[in-house]
Amino acid sequence: MPKEIPKNSVGIVEDKIQHFSQALTLVCGRELPEYDIAYETYGTLNATATNAVLICHALSGDHHAAGYHSMKDKKPGWWENCIGPNKPIDTNKFFVVCSNTLGHCKGSTGPASINPSTGKFYGPDFPIVTVKDWVNSQVRLSHALGIQQWAAIIGGSLGGMQVLQWAIDYPDYLKHAVIIAAAPKLSAQNIAFNEVARQAILSDPDFYEGHYYQHGVVPKRGLMLARMLGHITYLSDDSMRSKFGRELRQGKINYSYEVEFQVESYLRYQGQSFVDRFDANSYLLMTKALDYFDPASDYQDNLATALAKASADFLLISFTSDWRFSPERSQEILQALIANNQNVSYLAVEATQGHDAFLMPLPQYIKAFTHYMQRIAQQIGD
Amino acid sequence: MVNNGLRIDFEKIIQWIPPQSRVLDLGCGDGQLLAKLQQQKRVTGYGLEINPDKVVESIDTGINVIHMDLDNLQLSLGQFLDQSFDYVIMSQTLQATYHPADLLEEIVRIGKTGIVTFPNFGYWPNRFQLFFQGKMPISKALPYQWYNTPNIHLCTFKDFEILCQSKNIQILDRTVVDFAHRKTITFMPNLFGEIVLYQIKSIQ
Numbered sequence: 251m252p253k254e255i256p257k258n259s260v261g262i263v264e265d266k267i268q269h270f271s272q273a274l275t276l277v278c279g280r281e282l283p284e285y286d287i288a289y290e291t292y293g294t295l296n297a298t299a300t301n302a303v304l305i306c307h308a309l310s311g312d313h314h315a316a317g318y319h320s321m322k323d324k325k326p327g328w329w330e331n332c333i334g335p336n337k338p339i340d341t342n343k344f345f346v347v348c349s350n351t352l353g354h355c356k357g358s359t360g361p362a363s364i365n366p367s368t369g370k371f372y373g374p375d376f377p378i379v380t381v382k383d384w385v386n387s388q389v390r391l392s393h394a395l396g397i398q399q400w401a402a403i404i405g406g407s408l409g410g411m412q413v414l415q416w417a418i419d420y421p422d423y424l425k426h427a428v429i430i431a432a433a434p435k436l437s438a439q440n441i442a443f444n445e446v447a448r449q450a451i452l453s454d455p456d457f458y459e460g461h462y463y464q465h466g467v468v469p470k471r472g473l474m475l476a477r478m479l480g481h482i483t484y485l486s487d488d489s490m491r492s493k494f495g496r497e498l499r500q501g502k503i504n505y506s507y508e509v510e511f512q513v514e515s516y517l518r519y520q521g522q523s524f525v526d527r528f529d530a531n532s533y534l535l536m537t538k539a540l541d542y543f544d545p546a547s548d549y550q551d552n553l554a555t556a557l558a559k560a561s562a563d564f565l566l567i568s569f570t571s572d573w574r575f576s577p578e579r580s581q582e583i584l585q586a587l588i589a590n591n592q593n594v595s596y597l598a599v600e601a602t603q604g605h606d607a608f609l610m611p612l613p614q615y616i617k618a619f620t621h622y623m624q625r626i627a628q629q630i631g632d
Numbered sequence: 633m634v635n636n637g638l639r640i641d642f643e644k645i646i647q648w649i650p651p652q653s654r655v656l657d658l659g660c661g662d663g664q665l666l667a668k669l670q671q672q673k674r675v676t677g678y679g680l681e682i683n684p685d686k687v688v689e690s691i692d693t694g695i696n697v698i699h700m701d702l703d704n705l706q707l708s709l710g711q712f713l714d715q716s717f718d719y720v721i722m723s724q725t726l727q728a729t730y731h732p733a734d735l736l737e738e739i740v741r742i743g744k745t746g747i748v749t750f751p752n753f754g755y756w757p758n759r760f761q762l763f764f765q766g767k768m769p770i771s772k773a774l775p776y777q778w779y780n781t782p783n784i785h786l787c788t789f790k791d792f793e794i795l796c797q798s799k800n801i802q803i804l805d806r807t808v809v810d811f812a813h814r815k816t817i818t819f820m821p822n823l824f825g826e827i828v829l830y831q832i833k834s835i836q
Binding site for chain 1: 654676678684685687688690691692694695696697698699700707711712713716
């Protein structure tokens with residue numbers, strides 16, 4: 251909890267809810283008759299509405315991207331390192347919007363919401379939503395906020411995938427696409443990790459086929475395991491070695507199955523704290539959205555064809571030790587853009603932190619990101 | 633890759649390139665050349681650079697810069713189509729690559745015209761240092777010690793022209809300049825020229 255709010259923070263923020271009463275037809279064929287989208291905003295929209303930037307969050311993120319909800323908050327929003335006054339996404343220049351994805355559990359309609367037609371929790375009956383559906387719902391939010399075109403849409407990991415989908419589906423809606431530590435689709439290995447995470451949840455006796463709300467329990471063990479597994483894929487071998495090594499909590503081996511190594515303690519803590527803030531059904535849904543993401547599949551599996559109509563300028567950033575979405579995955583997007591002669595810059599940041607690096611204040615990354623955002627700010631100024 | 637501050641070769645290259653050309657700059661460094669070409673000649677295209685800190689500087693200039701290792705030809709230049717750029721530039725980078733001959737072929741494959749510049753190892757002070765002092769030459773164009781130089785494939789321009797001939801590469805123009813006088817050298821250029829600039833193309 252901050253004693254005082256740092257000067258380069260957006261400070262105390264509050265979340266907002268936008269209700270949509272017009273039905274949204276989803277890729278799976280079903281429709282949501284009405285829904286809410288939760289979002290936060292930082293900075294001020296200019297008179298011509300040309301300085302708006304949309305942030306797309308990743309798997310375990312949400313719309314609370316920067317600042318604090320109260321002085322009691324232990325931590326600021328998930329991208330505090332990059333959003334704020336004089337930070338890469340400079341709130342002195344940009345009006346920043348971060349929306350909560352549909353199907354999530356932090357304010358947007360999702361499995362833990364009440365289905366208005368039954369008066370009960372949606373639970374497992376909540377339709378499967380895809381990245382394309384998220385983008386469609388964000389387009390409606392853009393209209394509700396009076397934004398015809400985003401100066402930039404920015405996201406890391408699953409957030410970067412949403413940016414890619416935006417650039418393909420709504421070329422006129424964004425001037426710049428900033429895609430960080432992402433991939434144009436998941437690999438078999440990525441899907442495999444997601445499947446183990448889902449099995450951990452689905453096989454938890456407290457899951458009750460997704461109807462655990464009625465039983466007054468949550469599938470804690472499953473969700474915790476899913477998060478522990480996911481977390482390993484966010485770190486690198488090097489970063490785990492330097493953070494924990496083989497350090498023991500009590501300084502000696504106890505020959506038991508209790509927590510002995512620091513890394514075990516860390517993973518359990520990450521898992522447990524995730525259970526307190528995330529809904530298992532939402533997690534299942536989000537991992538499915540990841541697995542299904544493959545925008546090239548609508549274009550004969552040719553990403554260049556998919557991107558042919560995109561008119562945004564692109565910035566792609568990857569991190570050398572990221573093995574979840576390695577630099578080679580970003581380069582697949584790069585190659586498609588080059589094949590189309592599109593405007594793109596690309597940097598593979600030297601980093602030891604693995605996939606998590608995209609959340610960290612690494613000097614080379616922050617500098618590149620800042621330079622690019624300044625370029626965008628100048629274009630708005632022109 | 634090799635920054636000598638003055639970059640008289642840039643001025644010449646900017647003169648050579650017609651407005652609105654499509655340009656690929658191999659080893660674009662801090663992006664100054666491409667940025668100037670963008671401002672003065674409204675060119676489009678990409679700069680490729682291996683050093684991430686230089687990539688960051690290039691982003692600041694407003695160019696399209698791509699972080700790429702030119703020595704991995706298949707992954708880097710392999711993805712660019714034949715004759716897809718009006719000009720492919722390699723300014724003072726060729727001598728610092730592992731496979732300069734292969735790169736040269738790629739330059740004339742991708743570019744309708746290639747522009748290649750490099751420090752002429754036949755420049756007389758280089759010959760002087762080697763001949764009379766018996767030491768590897770050090771100059772403004774070659775400011776490194778033998779053990780820390782990135783310039784691993786130095787040549788004279790005679791050497792370069794022999795390579796071009798063997799690769800069926802036509803030389804369209806050759807200009808030889810020096811740093812100190814910032815002028816074009818015409819008299820015994822392989823002896824008096826410090827930096828050499830070529831325009832080349834593939835003979836089909």
